[in-house]
Amino acid sequence: MSTVSPQITDAVTQTNVKVVAESPAVAISSLYQTAAHSTGLMFENSVTAQNNQNILAQAATTQGVMQIYSIDTISDAISVAQMLNANAATT
16 A cells, blocks of 8 residues: 655645635625625616606606697687576576
8 A cells, every 4th residue: 555645635735725715705705796786686677667657657748738639629618608608697
C-alpha cells in the first residue's frame, strides 16, 4: 500500500476550504439577486397597472364627451321652452 503525497492532500484540503469559505457569499449574493429581481417585477407590475388605469380613464372621458355631443341641443331647447310655456300658462 502506498501513501498519498502530502502535496495532494494539501491541494485537496485547500480546495475544500475555498469552497466552504465561499458558500456564504454565494448564498447571500443569490438572495440579493432574487430580491432585486422581485423588486423589478413589482415596479413593472405597478407601471402596467397605472397604464391600464390611465387607459380606462381616457375611455370613460371619451364616452362621456361622445354622449354630450350626441344630444340634439335644438330639439332639447324647443322641448324645454314648450314645457316652460306650458307651466307658465297653467299658473
